Amino acid sequence: MAETLGMLCDKLTIVKLKQYHTDDEKRLESLNKQATQLQEEIDTYVADAVVGNIPPEKLTFAANKVFKKEGNETKEVVGDIGALFFQLADVNCRLWHEVEKGYDIENIPVSEKDNLVKMLAVLNLERNKCIDAIDARFLDLIVSKKS
Template identity: 65%
Template sequence: MAETLGSLCDKLTIIKLKQWHSDDERRLESLADQQKQLQDEINEFVSAAVAGQIPLERLVFAANKVYKQQGNELPEVAGNIGEVFSQLAEVNCKLWHEQEKVYEFEKVPVEEKDKVVKKLAVLNLERNRCIDEIDKTFKILVETLNCSKN
């Protein structure tokens, strides 16, 4: 997958989740390094995009997920980059905890298994919508900045 602001934000939220759920000092040091690298990469990406060094079409990489609308109602994903980034972080927290159930799927009661799988699918769709919305909003922002320069 091509790197976009949304995908970089997604990776950062996952690193933060790993940090939150780890007590291992060596792992935490490694995650702190990864966090710093990602923060630097985000800053460099934003600077390069604003400076026109990244073609506008590379600022988005839509997930293009096709899914059945009926029965798969998703929350609205809208707002500024910070608001959608916050929603992405929340979705990734929910995904983390739902995924934990799958690691010991044999312990999930039979009548709950379908619900767990469905919840994972819907949360992943919401996650992808958040990533796409960050990318779309950022592209519009960069286009607007470029127009005002000219």
């Protein structure tokens, strides 16, 4: 699968969440290396895109989620790259906490399980919207720079 700026940002937010939620020194050391690698990869990716080393058509890789739209409404995703990255980090935090609930699924009351599954699905849709929006906004910036 092709890596895009949105995908790299997604990975970085997940690494940061893992860092926040662990005290294990070995794991933290590994996560620190991953965070540094991802930051360097983002910097290189942006620099390569700006100078034209990455063709514009390779800057996006749409999720193309296929789902029933009715009943699965998601938050609006808008703004420049910083705002979109913030929204991605926010949705990944919310998704993290919902997934944590799922690890203890046998202790969730039956009446709440449907809500959990629905929330996981909707948050994942929002996550993909954020990734796609970062990629689209970055593409717009690169194309407008060349014009």
